[in-house]
Every structure is written in C-alpha cells, then in structure tokens.
Amino acid sequence: MNVTSPEGAPVRGTTGPDSGQPPSLPQALESLLRWREGAEVAVVGALEDISLEEEDVGRQLAEVSRQVKALAALRAEQEALRAGLGREQRRLELEAVRSCLADERRALAERNFLWNAAARLRESTLQERLADPETAALIADWERLSSTEALGSLPFSYRQARAEQRDKVWSRLAPLLAAANAPPDLRDQPALGCSVVLATEPAEGRPETLVVVIPVPATISKEWATREDDLLGFLSWRVVSVLFMLLREIDALDAPLRSVDLHGSLALTVWLGDHTVPEDLQERTLDLFQAMTAEATELEYAAVELYAMWVSPGLLATES
Amino acid sequence: MKELRDVQQRSSIGKLAQELEMHPFDLLRVVVGENLLSADLRYGPTEASRVVHAAGLEAWWDVPPRRRPGETQGQALMQAVLGAMFSRGVIEPHSARADNLFRGLDPETRAAMRRVVNALIRAGVLTSSMTAKGLSVTIPAGTLESVRSFVEEGSGGVVEVWRAL
Numbered sequence: 001m002n003v004t005s006p007e008g009a010p011v012r013g014t015t016g017p018d019s020g021q022p023p024s025l026p027q028a029l030e031s032l033l034r035w036r037e038g039a040e041v042a043v044v045g046a047l048e049d050i051s052l053e054e055e056d057v058g059r060q061l062a063e064v065s066r067q068v069k070a071l072a073a074l075r076a077e078q079e080a081l082r083a084g085l086g087r088e089q090r091r092l093e094l095e096a097v098r099s100c101l102a103d104e105r106r107a108l109a110e111r112n113f114l115w116n117a118a119a120r121l122r123e124s125t126l127q128e129r130l131a132d133p134e135t136a137a138l139i140a141d142w143e144r145l146s147s148t149e150a151l152g153s154l155p156f157s158y159r160q161a162r163a164e165q166r167d168k169v170w171s172r173l174a175p176l177l178a179a180a181n182a183p184p185d186l187r188d189q190p191a192l193g194c195s196v197v198l199a200t201e202p203a204e205g206r207p208e209t210l211v212v213v214i215p216v217p218a219t220i221s222k223e224w225a226t227r228e229d230d231l232l233g234f235l236s237w238r239v240v241s242v243l244f245m246l247l248r249e250i251d252a253l254d255a256p257l258r259s260v261d262l263h264g265s266l267a268l269t270v271w272l273g274d275h276t277v278p279e280d281l282q283e284r285t286l287d288l289f290q291a292m293t294a295e296a297t298e299l300e301y302a303a304v305e306l307y308a309m310w311v312s313p314g315l316l317a318t319e320s
Numbered sequence: 321m322k323e324l325r326d327v328q329q330r331s332s333i334g335k336l337a338q339e340l341e342m343h344p345f346d347l348l349r350v351v352v353g354e355n356l357l358s359a360d361l362r363y364g365p366t367e368a369s370r371v372v373h374a375a376g377l378e379a380w381w382d383v384p385p386r387r388r389p390g391e392t393q394g395q396a397l398m399q400a401v402l403g404a405m406f407s408r409g410v411i412e413p414h415s416a417r418a419d420n421l422f423r424g425l426d427p428e429t430r431a432a433m434r435r436v437v438n439a440l441i442r443a444g445v446l447t448s449s450m451t452a453k454g455l456s457v458t459i460p461a462g463t464l465e466s467v468r469s470f471v472e473e474g475s476g477g478v479v480e481v482w483r484a485l
Contacts, residue, residue, distance in 0.1 A: 181330055181362060224344050225427075229332045233344075237333050237361055240345050244352035253353050253452035257345060268345075295359055 093315055097197055097213075101265045104194050104215035108232060108304070111192050115231040115302055118184035126180050135176065142169045183234075183298035196239055196308045198285060200277075201269075203314025207281070208273040211262075211316040214239050218261035234298050235306070236266060242288045242308075243268060249288075250278055260318050269318055282310050330362035339368075340377055341423045346454045350375040353452045375453055376417050380404050381424035394485030397429070397436045399471075402445075402478070405459055406471045415458035418448060436485060443481045 129135050145166035154162075196214055200207035216232040227233060240257075247253045252275040260267045278284065289308035293299065299306060333351070337344035351357045354374040358367060371377075385400030387393060401421055410416040421437055422430045437457065440446040445467065447460045459467050469476030 181360070183360075221343075221345065224334065225338060225341075227334060229334055233334045234332070234361060237344060237348060240348045241352055241357055241361075244349050245357075248352055248452075253349065254450045256450050257349070259345070297360060 090312070090315065093312065097311060097315065098263045100195060101197065101213060101215045101263065105217065105265060107192055108194060108215055108235070109217075111186070111189070111302060111304060112231045114186055114189065115184050118186060119229070122179070122182075122184055126176075129176055135173075138169055138173050142166065142173055145169060183301040185301050186303050187301060189303045192302075192304050194235070194304055194306050196289070196306060197311055197316065198282075198308060199311045199316040200281070200313045201317055203312070203317075207277045207313065208271070210243075210270040210272055210281075211267055211318060212239060212243060212270075213262050213265050213267045213316055216266050218259070218264060218266045220266055221259035231298070231302050231304070234296075235304070238292055238296050238299065238306070240268065242285070242292045243270065245288050245292075246281075246285055249284060250275065250281070262316065262318055267316065267318055285310075330360075330364045331368065333361045333363070336363050336368055336371070340372065341379075342375075342377065342419055346419065347371070347375070350453050376420075377423070378416070378420045379424040380408075380420055384425055384429040392485055393429075393432050394436050394439075395482050397433050398440065398482050398485055401433065401436060402440075402459075402467055403471050405446075405457075406467060410457070411459045411464055412447075412461045413458075415449070415451075415456040417453065418455040418457050421457065439481060439485060443478075445478055445481055 130139075145162060194215055196212060198213075199211050201209040201211060214236055216236055220227065220232060220236050243257070244253065247255055247270065252270075252272060255275060256271045258269045258271075260269060286308055289306070293306050296306070331339065333347060334344050337347045340347065348357075351371055351374075354371075356367070356371055356374060363371065385396050387396040391399075404421075405411075405416065408416065418437070422433050425433055437446065441448050441457070445459070445463050446457050448455055448457045450456075463478070466476040466478045470478040470482070
C-alpha cells in the first residue's frame with residue numbers, strides 16, 4: 001500500500017511501503033500516521049497557498065473594483081461634459097449668429113448710405129433731363145400720339161403713320177424712363193455678403209413657428225409709414241416676398257406673421273401650428289431664395305449677395 | 321399699351337403701401353397671393369389699381385367720425401365703425417379687411433379706432449380671422465341683432481361695451 005496515496009486506506013492482502021515484508025498492524029498504523037502527518041503538512045501548505053492566492057485575488061479584485069469606480073466617475077464626468085458641449089455649442093452658435101448679424105447690419109447700413117447718395121444723384125440728373133425742353137416736348141408728343149380720341153374715324157394710313165411716329169418718340173423716351181426706374185448702381189463696390197438666417201421653433205418636435213432674421217434694423221417694420229425708399233427696405237421686402245411665396249406653396253398664406261426685434265435685427269415669425277409643415281421646408285425655402293436673388297436687380301446693382309441659411313431649431317427663439 | 325404715367329417713376333412697394341395706408345408686409349401677402357408681385361417691386365397706377373381691387377382695399381373715412389355731446393372719442397368711434405360695418409353688410413359670412421376700418425383716419429384717431437375694434441373683438445361683438453389676404457373682421461351672426469339694436473336705436477347688449485369706452 002502506498003501511504004502517500006489519498007486512496008491508501010489499508011486494504012487487507014495488499015503490500016505496504018516496505019515491500020517484501022509481511023504487513024503488521026502497528027507498522028501499518030504507524031505508516032498511516034505518517035501518511036496522515038505528511039498529508040496534513042501538504043494540505044496545510046496548499047491551504048496557505050490558497051489563502052495567499054485568495055488574498056492576492058482579493059487585492060486584485062479591490063483594485064479592479066476601484067478601477068471600475070474610477071472609470072464610472074470618469075464616464076459620468078465625460079457625459080456631463082458631453083451634455084455641456086451641446087449647450088456650449090448652442091451658446092457659441094447663438095453668439096456667432098448675433099455677431100454676424102450685427103456685423104452685416106453695420107456693413108449694410110454703410111452700403112445703404114451709398115445707395116441713398118446714388119439715388120439722390122440719379123434723381124437730380126433725372127429732374128434735369130425732364131426739365132430739358134426737348135424731353136418735355138417728347139413727353140408731350142408721346143401723350144398726344146397715345147390719345148385714341150377720334151382715331152377710329154381717321155383713315156388707316158393716317159393711323160399707321162401716327163403709330164409709327166409714336167414708336168419713334170417712344171424709342172427716344174424709353175432710355176430716359178428706364179434710367180428713372182433703374183435701381184441705383186453700386187456695382188463698382190465690393191460684393192457684400194448678407195445672411196438671412198432661418199430656424200424653426202421649438203427646438204424639438206413638430207415645427208410650429210418659422211423664424212426669419214434679416215440683418216436690417218428691427219425698426220423698419222414699425223416705421224413703414226414714414227420711411228423713404230432705401231436698400232434696407234428693398235432687402236426686407238424681397239425676403240418677405242419669399243416668405244409669402246413659401247407660405248403660398250405650402251397652402252399657409254393665412255398664417256399670421258409678426259415682426260420682432262431679435263438682438264437689433266428684424267425677425268419675422270410665422271405661426272405654422274395650424275398648418276402642415278412639409279418635410280422639405282428647408283429645401284423649398286432655399287430654392288425660393290435662389291430664384292428671388294436671380295430676379296432682384298436692385299440687390300445686384302447694390303452689389304449685395306443674399307445668402308439664406310438654416311440654423312438649429314430653436315436657436316432663434318423669440319420671446320412672445 | 322403701357323401709359324406714360326405707368327412707365328414714369330413707378331412707386332416702390334413701400335411707397336405704394338404708404339399711399340394705400342397698409343403695412344408693406346400685408347401688401348406683399350396680397351400681391352404674392354394674387355400673383356401680382358412685380359419683378360422690380362415697383363408699381364405703376366394701373367398695376368396699383370389691380371392690387372387695390374385684389375386686396376379688397378376700401379377707404380371708409382374721409383373725415384374722422386364726429387363726436388356727439390357727452391360722448392367719448394371711443395364711444396363715437398364705436399358707433400361709427402359698427403354703423404359703417406352694418407351698412408356695408410360686413411356681417412357673417414361676409415367680412416372686410418381689418419385695415420379698411422382704419423383707412424383714411426389720421427394717426428391719432430386710427431390708434432383710438434384700433435383700441436375700439438380690439439375692445440369689440442374681446443367682447444365678442446366682432447370676430448377676426450386670418451385669411452390669405454390678411455386679417456379680416458365681421459359681425460358674427462350671433463351678435464347681429466344686438467348690433468342692429470345698437471346702431472338703429474342705441475340699445476341692446478352692445479351698449480355695455482359702449483359705456484365702458
């Protein structure tokens with residue numbers, strides 16, 4: 001029997017460690033005792049090893065746990081930072097919008113000054129030309145020749161000759177009248193970019209209000225009854241016309257429009273809560289702006305380039 | 321054929337708005353809605369007439385309504401505006417542009433008339449609604465008899481509103 005074997009319980013008829021000697025009970029017991037002592041030592045050693053390993057693993061676990069906690073804290077910190085980033089981005093965006101609108105408002109005011117000066121010059125030149133006896137005679141001729149009174153009773157050849165004469169007069173008058181109605185020409189000035197900023201409200205969910213901000217003074221809307229024509233007025237009317245074209249397209253021409261002061265600029269808010277707002281509202285708006293700028297001769301002559309741009313919903317929130 | 325007066329200096333939309341005593345943005349709503357937006361935002365007399373017709377613009381006042389002895393300005397204006405609406409048949413389902421009620425008045429009387437009309441709307445004597453041509457007002461069927469009594473006899477429930485003005 002092998003005393004070191006865990007299965008080494010004494011079994012009758014088997015041989016002991018001293019091979020070749022007949023087994024005797026005392027020896028067997030002695031042998032068992034030694035086996036037990038040896039086994040005990042081995043087990044104690046193993047248990048000590050296990051304890052040491054347990055302690056080690058425990059320390060590792062504590063370290064891992066500490067790391068997990070530290071990571072969780074770090075995550076929370078980063079997530080808070082991330083949430084704050086959104087707010088910060090919004091704040092910076094709003095700041096950028098305000099600042100750009102203010103800059104453009106100033107630049108447009110300067111361009112408007114030149115526009116007014118050019119308009120005054122054009123007007124005085126026109127008045128001089130209208131006062132010219134030759135021009136006055138042309139206008140009188142044209143009006144006389146345009147009169148259809150008693151024409152029906154005259155021969156065809158006479159009427160034809162009269163029409164030809166009228167066309168000749170008109171060909172001389174037309175350039176003068178075209179100049180009278182042409183916008184002031186500032187095309188020698190550097191191009192001036194100007195943003196029209198659009199957003200919907202509220203920040204989340206279904207759009208209920210459309211906000212359009214134009215870099216012109218908010219007073220333009222209130223002072224309409226006494227304002228003289230100027231570049232800022234034309235610019236506002238152009239933008240408002242686009243706005244109504246959009247409303248006509250989306251069958252919302254009855255939507256109420258309100259003018260408000262947004263950081264000094266004119267903001268127009270349109271309540272769309274009672275209408276269906278199409279998903280392609282932004283694209284449609286930009287298309288209409290593009291079509292308008294292609295037609296707006298007075299802006300082209302003023303060297304003003306109008307850009308429409310959408311910003312995040314809710315960014316242009318106006319207080320009611 | 322264009323007339324000379326049409327092709328001489330044409331009014332801008334802003335000047336036309338001033339001539340028509342109508343906010344330029346309201347005017348733009350009408351001209352866009354009625355396909356009368358001109359390419360250069362300028363209008364000659366013939367085009368302007370079309371706009372006036374399309375918008376349903378009317379001037380109701382040549383002179384401010386007269387105040388009777390003992391009447392406040394608000395009371396005189398209420399009497400006048402309800403009388404004008406009633407005689408013009410501005411009764412539901414027909415309506416008039418809200419700015420027709422003010423056109424022709426001087427700025428001070430216009431402001432007073434606005435207050436009166438707002439008070440009438442708040443009291444339910446008039447109703448207002450937004451249309452594709454702008455804000456419109458009418459005498460609702462429900463208050464018609466009361467307005468009739470007030471206009472014709474100076475009596476009826478509307479008198480309470482009149483007393484408060």
